[in-house]
Amino acid sequence: MAKINLSALxxxxxxxxxxxxxxxxxVSEMGLEHDRRFIISxxxxxxxxxxxxPKISTIKIEVSAQGIMLSAPHMPPIAFIFKELQQDYTDVTVWGTAIQGQRCSDDMNRWLTKFLGVDCQLLYFGEKSSRQVANVDKQVGFADGYxxxxxxxxxxDELNRSTSRPIDMRQFRTNLVVTGCEPFAEDTWKRIKIGDxxxxxVKACERxxxxxxxxxxxxxADDKEPLxxxxxxxxxxxxxxxxxxNLISHNTAEIKLGDSIEVLEYHQPKFYADNRPKQKSVVSAPKAIVKHPAVQQAKTLWGKGETRQLCCVAVIDETPDTKTFRFRVEPAALLNYKPGQFITLNLKIGQDLVMRNYTLSSSPSRPDLLAITVKRVPEGKASNWLNDNLTVGxxxxxxxxxxxxxAFTATTQxxxxxxxxxxxxxxxxxxxxxxxxECDKDIVFFYSAKTSADLIALDELQLLTRQHTNMRLILTLTAESTHSDWSGLRGRIDxxxxxxxxxxxxxxxxxxxGPEAFMTTMATALTALNVPADQQFQESFGDHKHSDIPGKPVNILLESWDTSFVxxxxxxxxxxxxxNGVNIPYNCRAGYCGACRVTLESGEVRVLADHALTDDGKKAKKILACSCIPQTDVVISA
Structure with a gap:
């Protein structure tokens, strides 16, 4: 039986x-530490x-023992420390349940209001906050229900076999991803153990x-995928x-990537009718049987956005302040990245969770290990921590x-x-x-460093240029002593x-x-030397409201709610x-669940989706409030 592991957290x-x-x-009764503890209302x-x-999904949050920091596109970052939490609480309604949320700060409220364009406030699930899981004597924060x-x-993977385009796991906002089981095996699990x-x-998650x-x-998405x-x-x-x-926890313990999943109890899963078009079976040529001296862990595709564990297997001192770290990926992954791409490391530095991007110095042509090369920098929290603390194992x-x-964006030979x-x-x-x-591209490798002692991977670069006759290595030093025996170029590249x-x-x-000033200088120089813009590459780390239909006011009467407005x-x-203060019941907001079904008593609407309506329902003038737009004056009943 295949081993089931925790592959993302x-x-x-x-x-x-x-x-x-x-x-x-x-992990505790409330779920994972820090999860869904803040909410906007x-x-x-x-x-x-x-x-x-949906703009909320572009807000990045960082958490430390002292507080949080928010950042978002075209907005300055803003920090908030837990000591500034106000002592008063206010009700916030989550799916019909009123919860006492602790007020944060006026500055944070103004920041969110400016970014979202709606008056809003940030609330925290504080010590006086309480919310019980439905039908279970367990507490939950601001998650939807569990x-x-x-x-x-x-x-x-099974879903993506049937979609017209790949769907990213991040779209489902899950806490735990497991590998090593059959598709939808989790439907049959009643109780499981992850580590300790x-x-x-307790319940399938409605999407x-x-x-x-x-x-x-x-x-x-206009195509409504994956729904x-x-x-x-x-x-x-x-x-x-x-x-x-959806899960609830029965004890307090720590879980980590790579932990095995033990199924303690099974149950009968829900029934789902499969109405997908039948797919043709793929006939493959018989595979030769190869006997290996040892059983190796099968490599799996490292999904976009999926987190895996890196085990350090080597540390190489490149220069006095630069190290290369080589890693083995766990669980074993197919390393099909492109030369020049980066990975994001998740680091626990003291009490802080820190995420940093590091370009891979390894090549996908050497598929067994990944490598990053990290230079110590003044006040570099992550880079200095890696240099000081990361060791083999x-x-x-x-x-x-x-x-x-x-490398694959190049437009020239x-x-x-x-x-x-x-x-x-x-x-x-x-x-x-x-x-x-052994490609036939003509390559000039032009590298600038302060001194000869700061040249990273010099021996290998010289070896590569000997192996690859079309590659020319040019070095220049900006701060080399005039008394040294350096005979190469001196000065900054200009x-x-x-x-x-x-x-x-x-x-x-x-x-x-390179550094920002270097990249700015190079962009100016390249343009002046007639390098076209499409040959320059720098490393740097269905909206219906915009339809072409002319806008106009319409009168809307919500008869069953005794409310009307323009x-x-x-x-x-x-x-x-x-x-306008009327909360029509809803769930999916995409026209699939039918929770927002209402009746169009008079008037005309533009229908965006009607998947949840039967033919009889359509004849009875049923519409989905989430997926229709009034085109004339309308009267609506429940």
């Missing part, structure tokens, strides 16, 4: 905001989530419109679309490699790799890849030096990495009702 300290990926966490106490304000969510990687922690799986929001986006596909094979008899399992978490800065200081790391990855694959050394520079795709023909009926 994440928390969402601010409900609907970005995740923090972890390598280990304390309007000034009347109604909770606000990504279902109605403290924890688990999904198997195999279930996502025991859990009970909503929020799952159609891809990471980094602020618009829900569109899940609707075909994960819809229960009550019309709920399920994916993943140390383990830390990392998300899968990614990044738009990589000739390349120029320009780097200064530790900016050499992506260039090392590219140079190693091109040498290993426009004149580039023109003198790289005569055919306008024919080359130029990759640039609305518009650009916004869904559900959104306009909520704006």
């Amino acid at each position: 994440a928390i969402y300290p601010l409900k609907s905001a970005k995740a923090i990926n972890l390598t280990h966490s304390q 309007d000034m009347q106490g109604q909770f606000i989530t990504g279902r109605t304000e 403290p924890l969510l688990l999904i198997s990687q195999a279930s996502l 922690a025991e859990f009970e799986l 909503c419109i929020f799952t159609t929001l891809s990471p980094g986006q602020t618009r829900f 569109k596909t899940l609707n075909l094979f994960r819809k229960d008899n009550d019309g709920r679309i399920d994916f993943g399992q 140390s383990r830390l978490g990392a998300s899968s490699p990614r990044g738009a800065f990589h 000739k390349l120029l790799l320009l780097s200064a200081g530790s900016g050499i790391t992506p260039m090392l990855s590219m140079a190693r890849y091109y040498a290993d694959t 426009q004149q030096m580039l023109a003198d050394v790289v005569r055919d520079i306008s024919d080359r795709s130029a990759y640039v990495c 609305g518009d023909n650009k916004t869904t009926l559900l959104e306009q009702a909520e704006k």
